[in-house]
Amino acid sequence: MTAPTDVDLYAGGTATLLAAWEEYARGTSGAAVHRLGGVAAAVFPHGPERGVYNNAVLDRDLLPAERAAALDAMEEVYAVAGIGRFAAWVHEDDRAMRADLERRGYGLDETTRAMGMSLDDLRTPRPSLDLAAADWTEYLRVIEVPTDLLAGADHAAFHVVVVRHDGGNAAAAMAYDHGEDCGIYNVGTLGHARRRGLGTALTTALLHDARDRGRHTASLQATSMAERLYAAIGFRDLGRILEFVPP
Known part of the structure; x- marks a missing residue:
């Protein structure tokens, strides 16, 4: 079997994370993971999950119009659910998406390190x-x-x-x-x-x-x-x- 590259590991880890959120959502009232163009947004409007899992993973290396559409879709799905506090996850190498978020007034809150093996x-x-x-x-x-x-x-x-x-x-x-x-x-x-x-x-x-x-x-x-x-x-x-x- 061919050894996985860092790109493979990152993609696989992201897919697993989103699948786990979908599993959480299946047993949580009103929750869902919305896979929209350029973004996957986990929406948990109720219970203790509301304070933990309202996170959106933005795709890397999108074109300018795709980035704008992804951010618009993310904001709309949380607005419809009445959720004002959520986190948009961006890989550190995606400088263009980071700049777009900052132009919209978003601020950096936390960081973690993606790791795989x-x-x-x-x-x-x-x-x-x-x-x-x-x-x-x-x-x-x-x-x-x-x-x-x-x-x-x-x-x-x-x-x-x-x-x-x-x-x-x-x-x-x-x-x-x-x-x-x-x-x-x-x-x-x-x-x-x-x-x-x-x-x-x-x-x-x-x-x-x-x-x-x-x-x-x-x-x-x-x-x-x-x-x-x-x-x-x-x-x-x-x-x-x-x-x-x-x-």
Whole structure:
């Protein structure tokens, strides 16, 4: 099998992310992912999901008219849903789209690092972990988000892992398969258990599980604090994702 390029990994990771949002939306009232010309906009108008998943991924390297049409379509779909706060995701290399957003008054809010890897390159041995029952509510508690988040979603569609440390549940993460790719999301460790390598071990275990399920690549979006952790496992830097918010 031909080794994936960085372009392949970025495209695969984006496709997996959008598929995961669509899975979330299927179990959330009024939610949908709208695939419009040049943009895919996740619209979550209700519940705790409203504060988390209203994000739009803009295509790269569009022509000027296509960029304008994509931004117009994005703004319209959120306006119709009554959502004033959302994030437009742009790859850092897309300077033209960044400039168009800034001309419309959007400001940079957050950044993450797109990362991906071929699972053929996974060299870190499978760690030995003290695993707890993969209970959805406990998973949400450990990653410190509202415990009714995605309450109506099909939780069996996701691969959730919760790890114990010093007698209690201390770290958790989720994986989602789409095609040949596995997306790793929401890797979190409670404060008292940080700096003990649980995040690295948990991510590595999910990668081994994904390879066992027949996946060939893995993808994630890393915070600046976690970039080195993922790079040490074998993830490649695919560029920053810039999150712009409307004025």
